[in-house]
Amino acid sequence: MDGRWTARVALTAGAAALLVLLVFAGLRSVVLLALGAAGLAVTAAGVWWVLSRRGPARALALLLVVLAPLAVLVLYVAAGLFWVVLVALGLWTLALSTGRAALTVGKGRADAPGTPALPPARPFLIMxxxxxxxKVGAGRLVEKAEALGARVAVLDPGQPQDVAALARQAVDDGADLLGVAGGDGTQALVAGVAAEHGVPFMVIPAGTRNHFAMDLGLDRADPASALAALTDGVELRVDLGYIGVAGPEAGGRERVFVNNASFGAYAAVVQSPAYRDDKARTTLRMLPDLLTHHTGPRLAVRARDLTLDAPQAVLVSNNPYGTGDPAGLGRRERLDTGVLGVLGITVDSAAEAAWMLRGRRGPGLVAATAPEVVVDADTPAVEAGVDGEALMLPTPVRCRIAPGALRVRLPRHRPGVRPAAPPMDWRRVRRLALTRGRAG
Known part of the structure; x- marks a missing residue:
């Protein structure tokens, strides 16, 4: 189905949802919508109080989160209109999904771009x-890589190793490609060495999340498929983020990040020794003081013309996240824009929390881009989460981007990535639906 017909389905489903409400609920449809909106608002406020309160107040807030939507459902059933709401909600969901699909028709790509590259002569992989x-053992990645001519260093789980030093030694020994099968933190360390020496870098998504691999279009469900880059590869130039001490005293002390660096609430939580053993309980225990500014440093952020004072959380990313992702937790459509993404979150009330939880940019969420970001604090050092690794960095902290610093070697054939779903725009959907001839 092309974009024109998908848009028509979206308009038809949206109109049908409204028609169902008006025909079967009449004037009560206004009350139904008002009740639903009120239930969502109360639930969102309850979530905020769960995160920002302790003791009996948190228990009452949790009860509110459960009872608010339940009360709305009971009222719908009592009015004999529950089936009307279900049908209308299903039609509206269909309208939104097909509307967004219509706006992205023709924008997907099965094979992302790249320049054909000759196979490396002496590839070196760290796993x-x-x-x-x-995943390394389950996918027999070592055996498969060695069969393709790669030299593989398998890290010893019981003995901490300097992966950057391993990579540098490999380059000194003649390696003409560096690769990593592991998480984003390890990927970043070796990517920095590859950029430093100008050799290509290969990503094997054998970690837990592997956001960098996702944004490169790799198949995270099949790490072994990335090994095809050794024999049938293409090369891309992507940006790298660097984080270190700001000012002349920095002395070149920087660390690479391929995804993002976080400051504030999230960074403080992951610094806790208890976080790895019990993430949920540690987060709930620490968040109230962090969100209400009772603990933690007071942050200040400078990025081009943007100045943020006392945000509760800051996320600096290697290229900005998609516009349809207000929380900055999703995907980056490009890794070669030459700018950092900056997200600052300041939430001081349940109303602001409700606005953000509904996926909208409000006064509590600020987004910007800049080639350089400085994060300062009223303490000599600040907690930071760099590609998921917990660090303590002297302030002020400087984040910068190095455009095109990394040569990435990728398989020619890979799933690719589809553009993030754009914000719903009914005017564009209507124009597309009325377009004659083939669209999309």
Whole structure:
């Protein structure tokens, strides 16, 4: 189905949802919509109080989160209109999904671009057998890589190793490609060495999340498929983020990040020794003081013309996240824009929390782009999460981007990535639906 017909389905489903409400609920449809909106608002406020309160107040807020939507459902059933709501909600969901699909028709890509590259003569790969719950062993990645001519260093889980030093030694020994099978933190360390020496870098998504691999279009469900880059590869130039001490005293002390660096609430939580053993309980225990500014440093952010004072959380990313992702937790459509993404979150009330939880940019969420970002604090050092690794960095902290610093070697054939779903725009959908001839 092309974009024109998909848009028509979206308009038809949206109109049908409204028609169902008006025909079977009449004037009560206004009350139904008002009740639903009120239930969502109360639930969102309850979530905020769960995160920002302790003790009896948190228990009452949790009860509110459960009871608010339940009360709305009971009222719908009592009015004999529950089936009307279900049908209308299903039609509206169909309208939104097909509307967004219509706006993205023709924008997907099965094979992302790249310049054909000759196979490396002496590839060197570092593999972490513990990453991703043992994906290296489960996928027999070592044996498959060695069969393709790669030299593989398997990290010893019981002995901490300097992966950057391993990579540098490999380059000194003649390696003409560096690669990592592991998480984003390890990927970043070796990517920095590859950029430093100008050799291509290969990503094998054997970690838990592997956001960098996702944004490169790799198949995270099949790490072994990335090994095709050794024999039938293409090369891309992508940006790298660098984080270090700001000012002349920095002395070149920087660390690479391929995804993002976080400051504030999230960074403080992951610094806790208890976080790895019990993430949920540690987060709930620490968040109230962090969100209400009772603990933690007071942050200040400078990025071009943007100045943020006392945000609760800051996320600096290697290229900005998609516009349809207000929380900055999704995907980057490009890795070669030459700018950092900056997200600052300041939430001081349940109303602001409700606005953000509904996926909308409000006064509590600020987004910007800049080639350089400086994060300062009223403390001599600040917690940071760099590609998921917990660090303590002297302030002020400087983040910068190095455009095109990394040569990435990728398989010619890979799933690719589809553009993030754009914000719903009914005017564009209507124009597309009325377009004659083939569209999309």
């Amino acid at each position: 972490n057998p513990r990453s991703g719950g043992g």
